[in-house]
Amino acid sequence: xxxxxxxxxxxxxxxxxxxxxxxxxxxxxxxxxxxxxxxxxxxxxxxxxxxxxxxxxxxxxxxxxxxxxxxxxxxxxxxxxxxxxxxxxxxxxxxxxxxxxxxxxxxxxxxxxxxxxxxxxxxxxxxxxxxxxxxxxxxxxxxxxxxxxxxxxxxxxxxxxxxxxxxxxxxxxxxxxxxxxxxxxxxxxxxxxxxxxxxxxxxxxxxxxxxxxxxxxxxxxxxxxxxxxxxxxxxxxxxxxxxxxxxxxxxxxxxxxxxxxxxxxxxxxxxxxxxxxxxxxxxxxxxxxxxxxxxxxxxxxxxxxxxxxxxxxxxxxxxxxxxxxxxxxxxxxxxxxxxxxxxxxxxxxxxxxxxxxxxxxxxxxxxxxxxxxxxxxxxxxxxxxxxxxxxxxxxxxxxxxxxxxxxxxxxxxxxxxxxxxx
Amino acid sequence: xxxxxxxxxxxxxxxxxxxxxxxxxxxxxxxxxxxxxxxxxxxxxxxxxxxxxxxxxxxxxxxxxxxxxxxxxxxxxxxxxxxxxxxxxxxxxxxxxxxxxxxxxxxxxxxxxxxxxxxxxxxxxxxxxxxxxxxxxxxxxxxxxxxxxxxxxxxxxxxxxxxxxxxxxxxxxxxxxxxxxxxxxxxxxxxxxxxxxxxxxxxxxxxxxxxxxxxxxxxxxxxxxxxxxxxxxxxxxxxxxxxxxxxxxxxxxxxxxxxxxxxxxxxxxxxxxxxxxxxxxxxxxxxxxxxxxxxxxxxxxxxxxxxxxxxxxxxxxxxxxxxxxxxxxxxxxxxxxxxxxxxxxxxxxxxxxxxxxxxxxxxxxxxxxxxxxxxxxxxxxxxxxxxxxxxxxxxxxxxxxxxxxxxxxxxxxxxxxxxxxxxxxxxxxxxxxxxxxxxxxxxxxxxxxxxxxxxxxxxxxxxxxx
Numbered sequence: 001x002x003x004x005x006x007x008x009x010x011x012x013x014x015x016x017x018x019x020x021x022x023x024x025x026x027x028x029x030x031x032x033x034x035x036x037x038x039x040x041x042x043x044x045x046x047x048x049x050x051x052x053x054x055x056x057x058x059x060x061x062x063x064x065x066x067x068x069x070x071x072x073x074x075x076x077x078x079x080x081x082x083x084x085x086x087x088x089x090x091x092x093x094x095x096x097x098x099x100x101x102x103x104x105x106x107x108x109x110x111x112x113x114x115x116x117x118x119x120x121x122x123x124x125x126x127x128x129x130x131x132x133x134x135x136x137x138x139x140x141x142x143x144x145x146x147x148x149x150x151x152x153x154x155x156x157x158x159x160x161x162x163x164x165x166x167x168x169x170x171x172x173x174x175x176x177x178x179x180x181x182x183x184x185x186x187x188x189x190x191x192x193x194x195x196x197x198x199x200x201x202x203x204x205x206x207x208x209x210x211x212x213x214x215x216x217x218x219x220x221x222x223x224x225x226x227x228x229x230x231x232x233x234x235x236x237x238x239x240x241x242x243x244x245x246x247x248x249x250x251x252x253x254x255x256x257x258x259x260x261x262x263x264x265x266x267x268x269x270x271x272x273x274x275x276x277x278x279x280x281x282x283x284x285x286x287x288x289x290x291x292x293x294x295x296x297x298x299x300x301x302x303x304x305x306x307x308x309x310x311x312x313x314x315x316x317x318x319x320x321x322x323x324x325x326x327x328x329x330x331x332x333x334x335x336x337x338x339x340x341x342x343x344x345x346x347x348x349x350x351x352x353x354x355x356x357x358x359x360x361x362x363x364x365x366x367x368x369x370x371x372x373x374x375x376x377x378x379x380x381x382x383x384x385x386x387x388x389x390x391x392x393x394x395x396x397x398x399x400x401x402x403x404x405x406x407x408x409x410x411x412x413x414x415x416x417x418x419x420x421x422x
Numbered sequence: 423x424x425x426x427x428x429x430x431x432x433x434x435x436x437x438x439x440x441x442x443x444x445x446x447x448x449x450x451x452x453x454x455x456x457x458x459x460x461x462x463x464x465x466x467x468x469x470x471x472x473x474x475x476x477x478x479x480x481x482x483x484x485x486x487x488x489x490x491x492x493x494x495x496x497x498x499x500x501x502x503x504x505x506x507x508x509x510x511x512x513x514x515x516x517x518x519x520x521x522x523x524x525x526x527x528x529x530x531x532x533x534x535x536x537x538x539x540x541x542x543x544x545x546x547x548x549x550x551x552x553x554x555x556x557x558x559x560x561x562x563x564x565x566x567x568x569x570x571x572x573x574x575x576x577x578x579x580x581x582x583x584x585x586x587x588x589x590x591x592x593x594x595x596x597x598x599x600x601x602x603x604x605x606x607x608x609x610x611x612x613x614x615x616x617x618x619x620x621x622x623x624x625x626x627x628x629x630x631x632x633x634x635x636x637x638x639x640x641x642x643x644x645x646x647x648x649x650x651x652x653x654x655x656x657x658x659x660x661x662x663x664x665x666x667x668x669x670x671x672x673x674x675x676x677x678x679x680x681x682x683x684x685x686x687x688x689x690x691x692x693x694x695x696x697x698x699x700x701x702x703x704x705x706x707x708x709x710x711x712x713x714x715x716x717x718x719x720x721x722x723x724x725x726x727x728x729x730x731x732x733x734x735x736x737x738x739x740x741x742x743x744x745x746x747x748x749x750x751x752x753x754x755x756x757x758x759x760x761x762x763x764x765x766x767x768x769x770x771x772x773x774x775x776x777x778x779x780x781x782x783x784x785x786x787x788x789x790x791x792x793x794x795x796x797x798x799x800x801x802x803x804x805x806x807x808x809x810x811x812x813x814x815x816x817x818x819x820x821x822x823x824x825x826x827x828x829x830x831x832x833x834x835x836x837x838x839x840x841x842x843x844x845x846x847x848x849x850x851x852x853x854x855x856x857x858x859x860x861x862x863x864x865x866x867x868x869x870x871x872x873x874x875x876x877x878x879x880x881x882x883x884x885x886x887x888x
Contacts, residue, residue: 025603025724025749025750025754025757025758027603028757028758028761029757030757030760031757031760031761031763031764034554034764034767037554037767037772041553056551058551066548066549066550068546068548068549072549076543077543080539080540080543089739123587123769123770123771123774124770124771126768126770126771127769127770127771130768130769130770134625139487139488139490140487154767154768154771157767157768158768160768161598161765161768161769162768224484229487258483258484259484260483260485260487268551272549273549274549274550274551275549275550275551275552275774275775275776276549276774276775276776277770277771277772277773277774285486285488286483286485286486286489290488290491292493293492293493293494294488294491296493296494297491297494299494300494301625303497303590303618303621304590304594304618304622304625304626305587305591305594305769306586306587306588306590306591306594306741306770307587307588307590307591307741308739308741310587310740310741310774310776311741312740312774312776313774313776
């Protein structure tokens with residue numbers, strides 16, 4: 001709960017500015033640091049030459065440098081210096097939504113042909129989730145949101161600030177470092193019919209543990225029977241398997257089963273457009289008419305928050321997705337990023353095994369996407385930071401994108417050092 | 423098995439099988455036999471998915487959860503542009519949205535913006551996340567622009583500045599902060615004010631009430647009413663003020679009136695909350711347009727200021743602005759900033775980079791900065807010229823002796839014509855002139871060439887329609 005003070009010291013009104021002691025903000029305590037962004041802050045302040053940032057989920061190349069994709073550079077060159085006409089704005093925004101939902105449902109989907117979805121651009125994944133959370137509260141004010149245990153830390157903040165209470169459901173099994181499937185199904189069964197669930201369709205954050213296709217089918221079936229509403233947060237499409245279509249398969253299973261779903265998409269990671277805040281929110285509807293109504297409500301929520309989304313990222317994404325050659329280039333680049341991460345997972349695991357680590361490190365290669373839920377304890381994480389200048393979040397989540405052929409041995413040695421005694 | 427699963431799903435749930443029976447059936451499948459049942463061969467079950475033939479079956483779709491969602495009312499301002507676009511009449515004129523147009527009625531991308539963007543492209547900067555509070559270089563530049571780099575509030579580090587999504591986003595951050603730290607406190611907003619102000623405070627759950635502002639009799643400021651209403655509000659209310667170029671009326675207090683407004687706000691322990699969307703655009707001078715804000719800061723007050731670069735740098739679509747909170751100490755500013763960040767993180771995580779870089783580049787380079795000032799003077803100048811021409815046309819054509827000089831006294835992009843709703847509708851229906859129902863015209867959308875036509879429309883609507 002927020003601290004609030006109902007008393008206020010009355011003060012003497014003096015015309016001299018110098019002896020005014022205004023205390024409006026005494027009630028404002030310093031906010032706790034964000035658990036993810038604070039890792040990057042600390043990393044940046046560190047002067048050690050061997051430092052490694054495995055904190056935030058932002059892709060790095062094999063030299064540990066941020067990457068601007070080639071397709072993005074080409075798209076950028078095309079739009080640079082162009083006179084941007086406001087009249088283009090709504091056309092290009094519609095294009096973005098059109099192309100984005102194709103990535104979710106497949107370009108030949110009936111949903112798209114029949115216009116059975118309400119789609120709006122959003123401020124990346126966070127913004128899409130927040131729009132949906134606000135929409136959920138507006139139309140289902142008594143509802144809750146079920147989140148995986150664990151989930152991305154900011155999910156808690158988003159639904160909380162939207163005033164939607166949260167529940168968790170079983171997901172990660174700390175012993176197997178895999179999916180706690182039967183407990184997950186139980187939780188889904190036991191939730192009241194018609195509950196809202198937040199699902200990660202691929203490359204789960206923070207665990208990297210995804211259900212198999214069979215498991216997804218079972219979950220989907222259960223959702224249909226229970227009339228639950230699945231909301232998918234797809235922030236890593238392409239990073240799980242390297243294949244964009246395959247990574248959206250779980251969503252398509254739910255849709256094939258007749259579930260009515262919502263989906264947040266982010267282009268931060270898979271297009272490397274982190275700072276441009278470009279994403280999409282779509283909600284499936286009964287028909288095109290309802291889609292118009294829902295879209296209008298989503299736009300109204302956005303209008304009171306930031307009016308409209310920033311155009312630059314939208315121009316880039318819609319430019320890339322609507323040009324077959326650029327889109328093909330993008331698909332290749334996504335695969336290359338996923339492959340690099342995959343190969344470093346293998347290298348890291350092998351290195352630890354070669355060091356005769358007493359622990360089982362299979363999960364490094366079993367888990368998918370950008371993150372590895374290492375199983376390291378907070379104490380071990382802290383040692384890695386202090387002794388080796390290796391940065392990750394306290395839950396032991398490592399962003400594998402920060403691992404390079406240059407630092408993987410150092411990393412393996414460091415992990416071994418802090419874990420060799422169990 | 424797949425087909426069995428699906429047929430269970432597609433029958434009416436309660437008709438043939440109870441939920442219990444369905445779930446029992448599923449429980450068997452869940453015991454791990456799924457893999458063997460569904461796959462004839464060993465290997466990655468993922469790849470076998472295609473042979474199931476599920477794709478050709480259409481499962482009954484659950485009814486949408488959002489059946490009861492009604493169509494939201496159209497936005498009164500943006501709705502005008504939509505209606506304009508749909509109009510096929512060749513004489514049509516869009517005086518709806520406050521977006522600057524050239525004399526040829528084309529959108530205008532400032533030269534300095536093009537130059538800054540080319541510089542940015544040449545440098546090949548990365549696209550990493552900004553910090554939650556935004557681009558440091560932008561935050562520094564924007565606060566200095568607002569207060570002046572030598573201002574004590576800056577030198578003493580007493581300003582918490584957080585990059586926001588233009589004016590709207592910055593206002594919303596502040597509104598959320600008010601709701602959290604001043605629960606129950608209300609915001610006083612001018613009557614009238616920009617339409618979206620109410621939406622922002624409503625969605626942020628901050629109560630608001632209005633203070634008198636526009637006097638229809640004089641088509642000027644109801645100063646006594648304004649002071650009286652600010653005095654009558656509970657101590658410690660927030661008072662939303664337009665720093666310059668009031669939207670929608672174009673009517674600003676005089677410097678003397680600003681002093682008195684400041685006095686009464688101090689007496690009542692209110693917190694001033696400035697919305698500065700037109701700095702530089704109103705008079706053509708960045709410093710002159712910031713004088714109201716600087717007056718309040720110089721009194722040692724703590725205040726909120728939302729800024730936007732939509733109009734003065736033409737960056738409408740890039741969504742670049744900032745929220746500034748002037749505090750009594752650097753420590754308070756640090757704490758306030760940390761809490762603003764905590765509000766931003768679950769809204770959009772971090773703000774967009776492109777617009778921030780443009781502003782930082784323009785303001786940070788002396789040559790570009792000077793060019794910008796010149797372009798701003800040009801834009802403000804065009805609007806002043808158009809006001810003059812409109813006034814001249816109205817005075818020449820209207821034989822009734824009505825005093826149209828309020829058009830010259832008003833400042834900024836907008837003019838409150840004094841036309842009522844029916845008269846405004848006549849403007850649109852008969853003359854194909856698009857404006858908002860409150861009689862507000864955007865002079866930014868008016869060319870010298872169209873002034874006479876507009877004068878005709880206004881005179882007809884004012885005199886012949888009630």
